[in-house]
Amino acid sequence: MAKQAGATRAPRGTKILIKAFFDAADQVPEPQRAEVVKAALGGIREQIAAMRAKQKAAKLKARGTTAKTAKKAASEKKVARKTSVRPAVRPSFLLALTINWRKSRENHPEPSENVAM
Numbered sequence: 001m002a003k004q005a006g007a008t009r010a011p012r013g014t015k016i017l018i019k020a021f022f023d024a025a026d027q028v029p030e031p032q033r034a035e036v037v038k039a040a041l042g043g044i045r046e047q048i049a050a051m052r053a054k055q056k057a058a059k060l061k062a063r064g065t066t067a068k069t070a071k072k073a074a075s076e077k078k079v080a081r082k083t084s085v086r087p088a089v090r091p092s093f094l095l096a097l098t099i100n101w102r103k104s105r106e107n108h109p110e111p112s113e114n115v116a117m
Contacts, residue, residue, distance in 0.1 A: 021040075028036045
């Protein structure tokens with residue numbers, strides 16, 4: 001059977017980790033297994049989130065900022081961007097131009113529309 005063209009491979013060691021997880025799950029009695037596996041997956045997710053937060057804090061510390069100042073700087077940048085962008089022409093003026101253009105097109109059709117074949 002051919003492999004899918006767009007499929008990506010799992011990183012090295014993934015198969016071993018999956019096997020170890022299910023071997024450990026097989027050691028748990030059958031009636032409790034579902035709850036134990038669900039709790040273990042939740043714990044794994046929490047540990048991954050904690051590791052990512054720790055890495056992010058270390059990265060910010062290396063730059064010389066803290067998480068609070070980084071968020072504050074990002075929010076100030078958003079506010080500055082929103083207030084500084086301003087249309088060159090008012091929307092009402094553009095609407096008036098559009099209406100006038102349509103009226104002029106109705107009163108003066110293009111020559112190709114009047115040519116009979």
